[in-house]
Amino acid sequence: MSMWRGWTGATQSSLVDPRAGYGLTQAVYDGLMGHRVKDNHVFTARMCAASRCLESSRRDRLFADPVSELLAGWEGMEAPMGSWILIPRTSYGDGVLQRAYHTDARTAARQLVLLGAGMDSRAYRPELNVPELRVFEVDHGENFRVKEAILQHPAVQAAFPLAVASRQVVSTDFAEAGQAEDCQPRWARDLCAAGFDPGVPSSDGGPVACGCAPTIASHWSAGPARSRQSAAPPPPSLAKGAGLSGPCDRDGGGPARIRQSAGAPPPPMANTSAV
Numbered sequence: 001m002s003m004w005r006g007w008t009g010a011t012q013s014s015l016v017d018p019r020a021g022y023g024l025t026q027a028v029y030d031g032l033m034g035h036r037v038k039d040n041h042v043f044t045a046r047m048c049a050a051s052r053c054l055e056s057s058r059r060d061r062l063f064a065d066p067v068s069e070l071l072a073g074w075e076g077m078e079a080p081m082g083s084w085i086l087i088p089r090t091s092y093g094d095g096v097l098q099r100a101y102h103t104d105a106r107t108a109a110r111q112l113v114l115l116g117a118g119m120d121s122r123a124y125r126p127e128l129n130v131p132e133l134r135v136f137e138v139d140h141g142e143n144f145r146v147k148e149a150i151l152q153h154p155a156v157q158a159a160f161p162l163a164v165a166s167r168q169v170v171s172t173d174f175a176e177a178g179q180a181e182d183c184q185p186r187w188a189r190d191l192c193a194a195g196f197d198p199g200v201p202s203s204d205g206g207p208v209a210c211g212c213a214p215t216i217a218s219h220w221s222a223g224p225a226r227s228r229q230s231a232a233p234p235p236p237s238l239a240k241g242a243g244l245s246g247p248c249d250r251d252g253g254g255p256a257r258i259r260q261s262a263g264a265p266p267p268p269m270a271n272t273s274a275v
């Protein structure tokens with residue numbers, strides 16, 4: 001029996017009801033809330049969504065993330081991630097994105113890469129006002145098995161239309177090394193194969209990659225790519241002033257180079273330190 005009773009439950013009496021106006025029937029709502037993930041890493045994403053859901057329900061909220069309740073599900077709502085880190089992290093990431101988007105037209109960010117996107121729903125938050133943005137969500141396939149089952153439900157699509165130009169999910173594993181010839185980890189190649197264009201200004205601000213940055217960093221330095229460590233710079237979200245550059249080879253042959261801060265001029269990205 002779930003401890004989380006939903007927004008109309010007695011335990012939530014101090015909260016407003018973010019479900020008002022969603023138009024979901026109780027049966028659809030219950031079905032969507034009942035999805036479960038089969039991986040502990042992915043479960044942490046549900047915990048994060050639950051924390052954003054609770055913040056969204058506050059009268060003095062810092063942001064509104066209305067689809068977060070469904071993305072958390074019953075299992076996430078029973079174990080929200082600590083709000084002390086999740087709420088400022090989300091709010092800070094929102095600010096990084098908006099500053100990168102609403103800046104000088106030449107360098108304005110039009111791509112957002114969410115490394116370890118989890119149940120992030122920035123693509124569905126119209127108040128961010130980033131309509132031309134192309135969003136790339138990078139995470140485990142198991143994350144997207146559940147996330148897409150929720151977001152692609154017709155009732156959810158009607159209630160929460162996409163608020164950006166496009167949204168692309170990228171199923172990958174940060175632990176997997178890439179091909180020997182270019183030293184790229186799998187996720188970078190998968191990202192390029194999904195249509196990420198290194199020539200278009202992007203915002204991969206650290207806060208949107210948070211929660212998995214240590215995972216990526218540890219795999220990068222101590223994982224299967226160890227033998228190529230000397231040739232491989234850190235991934236872009238972990239290196240201030242660095243980013244993917246050069247053409248992506250969608251046939252899998254050529255390099256999607258990672259520019260080092262000491263080399264080429266600074267890319268038009270809004271990088272911040274990962275936390």
Ligand SMILES: C[S@@+](CC[C@H](N)C(=O)[O-])C[C@H]1O[C@@H](n2cnc3c(N)ncnc32)[C@H](O)[C@@H]1O
Nearest residue numbers: 041042044045048116117118140173174211212
């Ligand atoms: C703590 S959650 C953070 C989710 C999201 N950034 C947020 O703030 O809501 C960490 C995310 O990293 C993903 N992750 C962890 N290890 C991974 C790996 N080896 N490959 C792909 N994704 C991974 C998990 O699936 C999870 O969605």
